[in-house]
Amino acid sequence: xxxxxxxxxxxxxxxxxxxxxxxxxxxxxxxxxxxxxxxxxxxxxxxxxxxxxxxxxxxxxxxxxxxxxxxxxxxxxxxxxxxxxxxxxxxxxxxxxxxxxxxxxxxxxxxxxxxxxxxxxxxxxxxxxxxxxxxxxxxxxxxxxxxxxxxxxxxxxxxxxxxxxxxxxxxxxxxxxxxxxxxxxxxxxxxxxxxxxxxxxxxxxxxxxxxxxxxxxxxxxxxxxxxxxxxxxxxxxxxxx
Numbered sequence: 001x002x003x004x005x006x007x008x009x010x011x012x013x014x015x016x017x018x019x020x021x022x023x024x025x026x027x028x029x030x031x032x033x034x035x036x037x038x039x040x041x042x043x044x045x046x047x048x049x050x051x052x053x054x055x056x057x058x059x060x061x062x063x064x065x066x067x068x069x070x071x072x073x074x075x076x077x078x079x080x081x082x083x084x085x086x087x088x089x090x091x092x093x094x095x096x097x098x099x100x101x102x103x104x105x106x107x108x109x110x111x112x113x114x115x116x117x118x119x120x121x122x123x124x125x126x127x128x129x130x131x132x133x134x135x136x137x138x139x140x141x142x143x144x145x146x147x148x149x150x151x152x153x154x155x156x157x158x159x160x161x162x163x164x165x166x167x168x169x170x171x172x173x174x175x176x177x178x179x180x181x182x183x184x185x186x187x188x189x190x191x192x193x194x195x196x197x198x199x200x201x202x203x204x205x206x207x208x209x210x211x212x213x214x215x216x217x218x219x220x221x222x223x224x225x226x227x228x229x230x231x232x233x234x235x236x237x238x239x240x241x
Contacts, residue, residue: 008099008117009090016086017064019117024057026115043102043112044193056089097194100174103229104221106190139233140173140220150207152238156198156220166198172223173198176232177205179240182215186235192219211240 010016027040027050040050063082066073093099102108103118113119138158145155154175158167166173176192195205198220207216217237222230 006117009086009093011086013067013082013086016082016089017060020057020060020089022115024053027053039112039115043105043108045098049096049098052092056085056092060085097174097197100172100223101194104174104176104194138167138170138222138230140222142175142218142220142233142236144236144238145202147238147241149241150209150212151204152207152216152218152240153202153204154198154218155202157201167222169224170222174221174223174229175203175205176219176221178217178235179207179211179214180217180237182213182239184215186217186237189219189232189235192217192232192235207240214240216240 006015008019010019027038027043027045029039031037031039031042038050040053045053060082063078063085066075066078067082068074099116099118102112102116105112108118141157141159143155143157144152146153156173156175158170161167174197175195176189177195178187178192180187196203205216205218215237216239217235219232219235221232
């Protein structure tokens with residue numbers, strides 16, 4: 001019988017305590033070269049994201065100092081604070097896609113996947129059971145719905161699938177972007193960066209000033225409810241105006 005895989009971020013106090021300690025310790029571990037690089041910076045986390053994870057860890061440690069004494073200091077407020085902190089960190093990841101970015105990072109290692117509890121589509125998957133439908137050969141087509149000043153609205157569809165909705169078994173469609181001169185060939189996929197997820201078949205991608213006249217290349221990957229990632233779709237490029 002298939003075993004249900006628990007979420008990457010624990011939804012109860014015991015699991016979350018293990019997860020936040022493991023992740024917060026891991027992202028600040030040094031991993032030169034270059035000197036001064038940490039696991040977090042290597043994986044593309046920003047200083048603000050690193051600072052937020054550190055602040056959540058400090059908050060959580062304070063809560064746990066009270067939570068561990070069930071008879072004396074584990075009050076209803078402490079239990080509520082633990083629940084709220086879990087919800088806050090989950091919301092943070094939902095907004096900034098930290099775990100998805102690690103999962104799709106071409107330089108991520110087995111140690112990275114282990115620290116972030118990322119199993120689907122990784123080297124850790126061989127030791128687990130999957131319950132959600134696999135990604136198989138599912139992919140997407142990316143077209144340009146409209147173009148504005150420093151912005152592209154992309155239309156993302158599945159080959160052979162009617163309408164703009166996601167195929168059965170697809171939880172999310174992640175979009176990646178790379179910028180190159182208009183006359184240059186498409187960049188290698190390892191330089192593409194995650195820019196957001198598709199909503200109702202479309203996504204608006206903004207560009208920084210100074211990129212006008214260059215070409216933005218896009219590729220998509222599908223993800224199922226287990227976090228299993230599909231391969232990159234064929235890239236498509238559009239001029240930035």
